[in-house]
Structures are given as structure tokens and as C-alpha cells.
Amino acid sequence: MPSRSQIQERIQETKGKAQDDVRREYLKDLSDYVDRDVIIYMSGFTSIKAPSIPSTFQSINLQDVQGFMAAVHGLKRKKLDLILHSPGGSLEAAEQIVQYLRAKYDHIRAVIPQNAMSAATMISCACDEIVMGKQSAMGPIDPQLTLPSPSGQFTAPAHSILDDFKKARESIIADPKTAPLWVNRINLLPPGILNICENTIKNSESKVAEWLDNYMFGSDQDKKGTDIAKWLGNAAEHKSHGRPINIEKCKEIGLKVAALEDDQDYQEKVLSVFHASAVTLDITSCIKFIENQNGKGWFLASDIQKPSA
Structure with a gap:
């Protein structure tokens, strides 16, 4: 060769x-x-x-x-x-x-x-x-979103954006004084970003599961598409989108x-x-x-x- x-x-x-x-x-x-x-x-x-x-x-x-x-x-x-x-x-x-x-x-x-x-x-x-x-x-197939910011566009994992909202909620409940800090940060994100993140994650996993079951496992009785798609889309498992x-x-x-x-x-x-x-x-x-x-x-x-x- x-x-x-x-x-x-x-x-x-x-x-x-x-x-x-x-x-x-x-x-x-x-x-x-x-x-x-x-x-x-x-x-x-x-x-x-x-x-x-x-x-x-x-x-x-x-x-x-x-x-x-x-x-x-x-x-x-x-x-x-x-x-x-x-x-x-x-x-x-x-x-x-x-x-x-x-x-x-x-x-x-x-x-x-x-x-x-x-x-x-x-x-x-x-x-x-x-x-x-x-x-x-x-x-991994965890989706990445390109979003606007004051310094230009940036790309972030949809999972990390959802994690930030979860942290904000937990932080504000534990200490309401942190609310202004989180509000300023979240205001930089587009309206409806939570739904966008959730829908994009669901769509990427459901499409991969559907394709696997229809094509790779089409003739198999044991359909593995859903489990494989969930593993590939598990950001907590992979830690890095480029893994x-x-x-x-x-x-x-x-x-x-x-x-x-x-x-x-x-x-x-x-x-x-x-x-x-x-x-x-x-x-x-x-x-x-x-x-x-x-x-x-x-x-x-x-x-x-x-x-x-």
C-alpha cells in the first residue's frame, strides 16, 4: 500500500x-x-x-x-x-x-x-x-448550538445550556441573592432556548434510533437503536463533544x-x-x-x- x-x-x-x-x-x-x-x-x-x-x-x-x-x-x-x-x-x-x-x-x-x-x-x-x-x-451525537453573544457567535452543547439553567435554579433557591448574576447571564441567551435545546436533543437521539432500527437492525428481532442512540447522545458519559x-x-x-x-x-x-x-x-x-x-x-x-x- x-x-x-x-x-x-x-x-x-x-x-x-x-x-x-x-x-x-x-x-x-x-x-x-x-x-x-x-x-x-x-x-x-x-x-x-x-x-x-x-x-x-x-x-x-x-x-x-x-x-x-x-x-x-x-x-x-x-x-x-x-x-x-x-x-x-x-x-x-x-x-x-x-x-x-x-x-x-x-x-x-x-x-x-x-x-x-x-x-x-x-x-x-x-x-x-x-x-x-x-x-x-x-x-458523540449530543447537539451543539451556535448562539449570538456581545462578542460574536459562540457554539455550546445543548446539554450544557440545560445544565446551566438547572444550576441557576438550584443556586437561586439556595441563595436568592445570586439571582441577579444568573439573570444577567441567562438574558444573553435567545428566547425559547430551553425548548430549542430539549427538542434538538430529543430529535438527534430519536432520528439515530429510527435509522439504526430501520437499516442496520432492520432484519433483526432485537432492535438496539434506542439504547445506542441514548449512549451516543449522553453528554455526561462522554464529557467532550469531540471524544x-x-x-x-x-x-x-x-x-x-x-x-x-x-x-x-x-x-x-x-x-x-x-x-x-x-x-x-x-x-x-x-x-x-x-x-x-x-x-x-x-x-x-x-x-x-x-x-x-
């Missing part, structure tokens, strides 16, 4: 001109090997220029629906390998992507070469099977996960696609793309220059 550095050297020998050709060669080779459609969703959130790119561009959003439409157009098979590398993003966008792909494909295998977090974890749970390597990670959940833990909680290393040829082809895609994001202005085995898809570029060495 060519390493990341070997793939990069191969591309750099042509002064970067062949980087699309190399990546597409590996995508086509993988599709031919598995006799399935292959689509890669690749975010630049781990690229060398990631710190300079607004997180909204790196995340799953409604624009990505158009990307999947472009990537699916013209594909004829009924089985899909969906390679995911994403920090997550919008629950609503993830739901629309799942609806679209499940209407097209009878069987979907989520392939995670490194990270599929948050909303990308949710998309993985809407697949029939997940493939992970020893280095791969999924993440990596490895293949062994995914198997332990009951997900149907295959090890990438079980088929060495398959592992080589998947990682070659992933490494070539990572090089694309490092050496070009592209910051996210969705592409099929025929080289068709959608590419988001930025004029942000990569950091100097």
Missing part, C-alpha cells in the same frame, strides 16, 4: 497537475474491487489550512445536499460505499442527505478511514454497516462494525483514496468535496492561502 508521503511524492512529481487523476484512479479502483458505487465526502477540517477556514465551510450543511445530488447523478448500482471524513454539522442537513441516499440505495456501507464525528456519526448510523480501522473514530469512539467501543455498544484490516486489499484501496484526497485538500484551494468513482461531484474552494512553512 502506498503511504501518504508516497502518494504526495507521486503527485508532486507532476507539480500537482495530476492530483485529480491520482485520486480518481484510486476511487475507480476501489469501486471496481467492491462492485459498488463509491462516494467520498471529504472535509478539510484536518488539513494544514484548517485553522484559517471558517468552521461552517468545513461542516455538514444544506449545500452538501446539492453535492450529493451531483455525485449520485448517473450512478446505476444499488449498493454504495460512502467514505466519510467530517467533523459533523447540521442535523437537518444530515437528515436530508440520509433521506436522499436511502431513497437511491438498498445497501449502504459507511467507511471511516479516520474521523466521522457528530452529524457524520449520525449519517453512519443510517447505514447498513460501518467499516472502521484501528485508527478510526466516531463521536473519539474507536472500533472496539462501537462494537461493544452494539453497532454492526467491520474491521478495515480484515481485507488487506480493501484496506489498501480505501486508504489510498483517503490519502490522495487529503493531499488534494493540502495542496489546492479546495476545502471540501463530494466525489464519485467517475470523478463527478461537487467541490468547494476557498481563496484562503495555506499557511507558510
Whole structure:
């Protein structure tokens, strides 16, 4: 298997001109090997220029629906390998992507070469099977909310906002003199934020439970969706929204996960696609793309220059 550095050297020998050709060669080779459609969703959130790119561009959003439409157009098979590398993003966008792909494909295998977090974890749970390597990670699905503040927008876990309201109530009951401090803090939050938090948490867990039971456990008598979704959404359990959940833990909680290393040829082809895609994001202005085995898809570029060495 060519390493990341070997793939990069191969591309750099042509002064970067062949980087699309190399990546597409590996995508086509993988599709031919598995006799399935292959689509890669690749975010630049781990690229060398990631710190300079607004997180909204790196995340799953409604624009990505158009990307999947472009990537699916013209594909004829009924089985899909969906390679995911994403920090997550919008629950609503993830739901629309799942609806679209499940209407097209009878069987979907989520392939995670490194990270599929948050909303990308949710998309993985809407697949029939997940493939992970020893280095791969999924993440918790506890929803994050982006809220306004006097110094600009900030993102906070919905669970932590609810916890703050609980602490405020307990603090004020214990010592009414603390009320003004809590009131000033809570007044910075939008009206109706409690309902928004509660509904978003319920929606993320219920959707994952529904997808797991309909697809991954569709033919099983023992439906595990609700228990798995509650564990993935348990902020108190995970402590951090970015906590990596490895293949062994995914198997332990009951997900149907295959090890990438079980088929060495398959592992080589998947990682070659992933490494070539990572090089694309490092050496070009592209910051996210969705592409099929025929080289068709959608590419988001930025004029942000990569950091100097």
C-alpha cells in the first residue's frame, strides 16, 4: 500500500497537475474491487489550512445536499460505499442527505478511514454497516448550538445550556441573592432556548434510533437503536463533544462494525483514496468535496492561502 508521503511524492512529481487523476484512479479502483458505487465526502477540517477556514465551510450543511445530488447523478448500482471524513454539522442537513441516499440505495456501507464525528456519526448510523480501522473514530451525537453573544457567535452543547439553567435554579433557591448574576447571564441567551435545546436533543437521539432500527437492525428481532442512540447522545458519559469512539467501543455498544484490516486489499484501496484526497485538500484551494468513482461531484474552494512553512 502506498503511504501518504508516497502518494504526495507521486503527485508532486507532476507539480500537482495530476492530483485529480491520482485520486480518481484510486476511487475507480476501489469501486471496481467492491462492485459498488463509491462516494467520498471529504472535509478539510484536518488539513494544514484548517485553522484559517471558517468552521461552517468545513461542516455538514444544506449545500452538501446539492453535492450529493451531483455525485449520485448517473450512478446505476444499488449498493454504495460512502467514505466519510467530517467533523459533523447540521442535523437537518444530515437528515436530508440520509433521506436522499436511502431513497437511491438498498445497501449502504459507511467507511471511516479516520474521523466521522457528530452529524457524520449520525449519517453512519443510517447505514447498513460501518467499516472502521484501528485508527478510526466516531463521536458523540449530543447537539451543539451556535448562539449570538456581545462578542460574536459562540457554539455550546445543548446539554450544557440545560445544565446551566438547572444550576441557576438550584443556586437561586439556595441563595436568592445570586439571582441577579444568573439573570444577567441567562438574558444573553435567545428566547425559547430551553425548548430549542430539549427538542434538538430529543430529535438527534430519536432520528439515530429510527435509522439504526430501520437499516442496520432492520432484519433483526432485537432492535438496539434506542439504547445506542441514548449512549451516543449522553453528554455526561462522554464529557467532550469531540471524544473519539474507536472500533472496539462501537462494537461493544452494539453497532454492526467491520474491521478495515480484515481485507488487506480493501484496506489498501480505501486508504489510498483517503490519502490522495487529503493531499488534494493540502495542496489546492479546495476545502471540501463530494466525489464519485467517475470523478463527478461537487467541490468547494476557498481563496484562503495555506499557511507558510
